[in-house]
Amino acid sequence: MPVRLRKAALPYLLLLPGLGWLLLFFAIPLVYMALESLKSGSPFGGGFHLTWEFSNYTEALKDYDEQFIRSFEYAGLATLIALLIGYPLAYVIAFRGGRWRNALLLMVIVPFFVTYLIRTLSWETILSDSGIVVSTLQTLGIVSEDGRLLDTTVSVVAGITYNFLPFMILPLYASLERIDHRLLEAGYDLYGRRRDVFLRVTLPLSMPGVVAGVLLTFIPAAGDFINAQLLGTPKQFMIGNVIQSRFLVLNDYPTAAALSFLLMAFMLIIVIIWARIAGTEALLGTEGEAR
């Protein structure tokens, strides 16, 4: 092969194994799931056959609209709370961490070092009816004497917020840490008050982190079913719970597949709207590549 041709082929050769894997085990499965979602039949005897049953989608949406809405409500709420908890923490680590910065960052990702299911079980311990949180809140009169936190919306949203909080903090930290301190000094030199400098310099410059953090938190949160399962009751079940049980417990593949696509479609719409507002460079992290 002539040298020039070999050079032109090199990037494609490098891409081949990784992209091939994703094509074979991510893209093509989506096609199979699309076909699955259009089948009809019954899991008992006969199985499912492709009949282009588009009504699977309308039926699924009609039957589970409640869980869809709840998923996005819970995920939105958890994302907002994570932002309110995460931004100040990321700010303090980035600007005031000093030589403790790495140690503090390590503390932020420490939850990841404990198995997801176990840290959720740990919340079951913390929020349990005879636990310290409930009894303290009862003493303060915030929770009634026979009130409980476990198996409520509060416990599910708290669990979701907790489990995805590091996904919010890390991108926030990355964008805050990158801010050129001379810009802040310039703001103060121009007699900007602390609040002005924050609102006009720091916050706009950290927006890529907010954009990424919100997405990284919202996406897994909306698809989650573990928190609702372990910390809630069927009253708190989200769309993930439905997909999981339709697929694995009831073997109702067409409905589960249709629900999965609907979830993915809603998610994609949200991501696209978000990208429109925020710009794709921040989203894909592609700024600064070879041009």
Add this chain to the structure above:
Amino acid sequence: MTAIRRRAPDWILNAYAGLALIYLLLPIAVIIVFSFNDPVGRFNFIWNEFSFDAWKHPFAVQGVQDALKTSIEIALLSTLIATALGTLTALALVRYEFKGRAPVNFFIFIPLATPEVVLGAALLSQFLNWGTPALGFATILIAHVMFNLSFVVITVRSRLIGFDRALEEAAQDLGATPWETFRLVTLPLIMPGVLSAALLAFALSIDDFVITNFNSGSTITFPLFIWGAARVAVPPQIYVIATMIFLVTVAAMILTVWQQRRAEKMAAVRPEEPDVALEPAPA
């Protein structure tokens, strides 16, 4: 403005950040403390009394040892494969200008924007349609490499973007072949990025429940074991093993950070930036 009034918001912000850290660490502390509990009944949710029993026999719960072994094997293998393939992909994406780079970038991003339930369900649809003889170790491994790839690409890519191409040109000017340049210059320089990608992949793999649950057949990994246990009984041994995994991961993490620091010091070709004041005080 007096000095005291100026410091007040600082103090409040620091305390708020401290509370946030406590929120992050509290469940971990609970897990470690409750690994020393001798619970009444089958669930380890209420403190009874201090005991070393669970630590003396961490694998006394039937099935947990096999589950853990399967998890570690899958994590090691999937990390190896995903890191190798992902690094190559990242190299192609950052180093070369070629037709279709933008769509490839987007394609790599989509799995990250897809809920895990959907990833798991789609893969299972495919396996069902293919009539894959048996779901198990192999299908779990396939799934784990799949969801780890995008994470590896993005981690290595971020490292490659700040990379000084002049170093490679210098090596080639000095007569190194492309392979020698890659092995002796490029690889050592991107190694910290590759290592952190591998660490991330390992952590994600050993922790994955949702996707594994769809594609595991009758094979049981550690998270699947806990899921099964959570309905019938949560023995303190589960907390003991969680604590062990936690300690090993923290050790690996600290080791990697230390190793990275060393590598960065050795590779420091630019003069280090002076450690400027972190937050300029308002004038």
